[in-house]
Amino acid sequence: MLDLTPNALVAMLVVLAMLVVASITQWRLRSRLSPEAHLELKQRINSWWIMVAVVFTALMIGQTASLIFFAILSFIALREIFSILPVRISDRRLILALYLMVPLQYYWIAKDWYGMFIVFIPVYLFLLIPFGLLILGETKGFIRAVGSYQWAIMTTVFAISHVAYLLMLPADQNASGGGVGLVLYLVFLTQFNDVAQYIWGKKFGERKIVPTISPNKTWAGFLGGVATTTLLGGLLAPWLTPMSFWQGLAAGLLIGCAGFVGDLTISAVKRDLRIKDTSQLIPGHGGILDRIDSLMYTAPLFFHFLFYTSY
Structure with missing residues (x-):
């Protein structure tokens, strides 16, 4: 079993609490949304419950289980x-x-x-x-x-x-979060960045960045999402990683920008192939590629940023 630090365990509980809030919100919105929109929202949240449960279970079982999980994900x-x-x-x-x-x-x-x-x-x-x-x-x-x-x-x-x-990576150099804390930091910020850019774009987005590739991508969404992710990266860094607040800001900025590029790249691939989703494996989300498109770009960049600044 991986050595879960108190901070990493609290981070997991916070994610679960966020899912509870999302589920309650979805239930309260059932009368305000169209049946189709409510069904899609429900599917998305239910899929998040399953994805989070699988990831957290693998991390809690141990290192071998986690490696097998990520290998299956890659496959x-x-x-x-x-x-x-x-x-x-x-x-x-x-x-x-x-x-x-x-x-x-x-x-x-x-x-x-x-x-x-x-x-x-x-x-x-x-x-x-x-x-x-x-x-x-x-x-x-x-x-x-x-x-x-x-x-x-x-x-x-x-x-x-x-x-x-x-x-x-050496756990003794990250006493606050351990290896699990690093994974949680990266994955949470990557997924949060997608949500933040979507919300900022919906609220304030008018000027589109590349409408021929992704009509929903706006400058307001990009800048607002990156700024939010940057700030959150700084706040979470001392809690889950060996990085300082200022290093966390740089990591958050890197994750925000790289996540945007990853999302946009897979959107371009789908446009080229004239498909909406890469598969229907995850209800409400599409395929695995639709869900990890940002992570494919944030993971190596964050890893090497962390490796050369903190290890």
Whole structure:
């Protein structure tokens, strides 16, 4: 079992309290919303209960369970990408091999082998994926296939695996929150940033940033959400991380901006492929990619910011 610090445990209870408030609010709004809008809101909140329960259970069971959970998350996300990309029939053997790289990447984390963790996908697989396609002998669509597969495994496996590696950082250097506190800090701020940008955009948003990609993204939403996330990052940093208030402000700013880019990037992918959601796995949310699009960008950036400033 992971060593849950009092601060990390309180953070979990706060998240659960927020879900209780959301559930009560949804119940009270049932007569004010249309049946369709109320059903979507109910589905979203119910899905959040399930997602939070699964994540918290994995974190509380222990390090191995947490690594397995994040490995499964990466596997499902990678599968979603391959299910929406125009994959060539000749590439199926290579795609199968890429699925097998998921447990290997998390094996480096379990062994706390940082050197291999940090170069395995961005260096070795980056070079081997084109070679694997060459062996298959299909040249039509070669460049698109190489770029698609490299980007897919970088975002869904390499990027997300940084969340899991937070649990391996020396716990004695973060007495306030431990590894669980670092994960909670990153994941909570990333998801909170999405909500904050949505609320600010709904309240004050008029000028759209990139209407051809995401019509709901406005300058007011972006700036308001990032400012809120930055402030919250500073306030939570001394409580859950080894960072100071001022370092937390920088981390919050980084998470706010990176989360926006991640969300917008997956929106562009869906626009290109002319789909609304990456799947229907999570009622009210869409697919795993729809839910972790921001995390794919915030995780590696926050990890290295924390690594080089606090460890």
